Amino acid sequence: MTNINKRYLPVEEIPPALSLKQIGYHFGGGHQQGADYLAIADTSLSVAGGEFVSVVGPTGCGKSTLLNLAAGLLMPTAGEVQVFGQRLSGLNTRAGYMFQNEVLLPWRTASENILLGLQYRGVDKQSQRQQARYWLARVGLTAFADCYPHQLSGGMRKRVALAQMLILDPDIILMDEPFSSLDIQTRYLMENELLALWEAKKKAVLFITHDLDEAIALSDRVIVLSAGPASHPVGEFSINLPRPRDVNEIRHQPQFIALHAAIWDVLRNEVLTGYQQQQQRG
Numbered sequence: 047m048t049n050i051n052k053r054y055l056p057v058e059e060i061p062p063a064l065s066l067k068q069i070g071y072h073f074g075g076g077h078q079q080g081a082d083y084l085a086i087a088d089t090s091l092s093v094a095g096g097e098f099v100s101v102v103g104p105t106g107c108g109k110s111t112l113l114n115l116a117a118g119l120l121m122p123t124a125g126e127v128q129v130f131g132q133r134l135s136g137l138n139t140r141a142g143y144m145f146q147n148e149v150l151l152p153w154r155t156a157s158e159n160i161l162l163g164l165q166y167r168g169v170d171k172q173s174q175r176q177q178a179r180y181w182l183a184r185v186g187l188t189a190f191a192d193c194y195p196h197q198l199s200g201g202m203r204k205r206v207a208l209a210q211m212l213i214l215d216p217d218i219i220l221m222d223e224p225f226s227s228l229d230i231q232t233r234y235l236m237e238n239e240l241l242a243l244w245e246a247k248k249k250a251v252l253f254i255t256h257d258l259d260e261a262i263a264l265s266d267r268v269i270v271l272s273a274g275p276a277s278h279p280v281g282e283f284s285i286n287l288p289r290p291r292d293v294n295e296i297r298h299q300p301q302f303i304a305l306h307a308a309i310w311d312v313l314r315n316e317v318l319t320g321y322q323q324q325q326q327r328g
């Protein structure tokens with residue numbers, strides 16, 4: 047008989063999926079290219095398993111830098127990033143990423159792009175094809191399996207990129223303004239699709255956006271970053287709107303409007319400060 051001796055941790059001891067602990071990031075300092083600039087300072091934030099957290103802030107405040115630190119693409123110059131309680135010292139292999147500009151390979155079909163990560167992992171070909179078919183169906187692109195990226199609309203290419211990430215079943219999803227290039231209707235569709243996929247699997251999501259409406263509509267929590275330099279959180283808001291949500295409909299609810307006003311109250315000052323500082327730097 048197998049001796050099952052699992053130790054279940056009390057809820058308060060379960061480490062967050064992602065935790066940034068008093069991190070800072072200084073560009074330059076002699077060993078990197080670019081100007082000497084303290085982008086992030088003294089920033090702590092965490093995302094629990096299954097939680098959807100958005101970060102908003104003025105343009106250029108350090109949102110992408112924060113995400114790159116969580117992805118392990120940059121190493122903090124102060125503090126540390128932890129992934130499920132373990133210090134991150136290289137690429138965050140528990141995370142999947144989706145950036146503003148999706149990077150589909152133009153010479154591969156939608157299906158071949160989707161299974162790319164499985165191929166790198168050495169998954170057998172039959173399983174690659176099976177999983178690609180499943181994910182093509184999940185993102186509504188079965189009929190476009192053999193199309194190349196240039197034959198797809200912007201929204202379709204985003205769906206391929208989403209499937210490309212989700213096929214690897216990451217525990218943490220990192221997204222940097224993934225839908226900002228889309229027209230507003232396609233954007234609502236994609237946001238709803240993202241929520242449906244997230245609600246089915248409940249991964250930890252860290253979502254970067256400059257769009258406050260999008261942040262509120264999608265998230266459990268919204269964190270506001272200050273204007274740089276030395277950007278850091280200046281506000282944190284729980285979004286207790288009911289789920290499942292339709293991102294377009296939820297915007298008209300009084301509770302949404304009240305949350306928007308409260309968050310904008312904090313964000314507005316940072317946006318003004320950020321704008322003035324950018325003019326001075328320019």
Ligand SMILES: Nc1ncnc2c1ncn2[C@@H]1O[C@H](COP(=O)(O)OP(=O)(O)OP(=O)(O)O)[C@@H](O)[C@H]1O
Nearest residue numbers: 073079080081083085104105106107108109110111
């Ligand atoms: N290599 C670099 N060297 C020096 N400064 C940099 C470098 N890369 C970025 N920065 C600065 O760091 C700050 C944060 O950049 P980041 O791209 O993280 O901001 P952001 O909030 O994502 O911007 P946006 O809203 O425009 O996408 C910016 O002021 C930028 O000018």
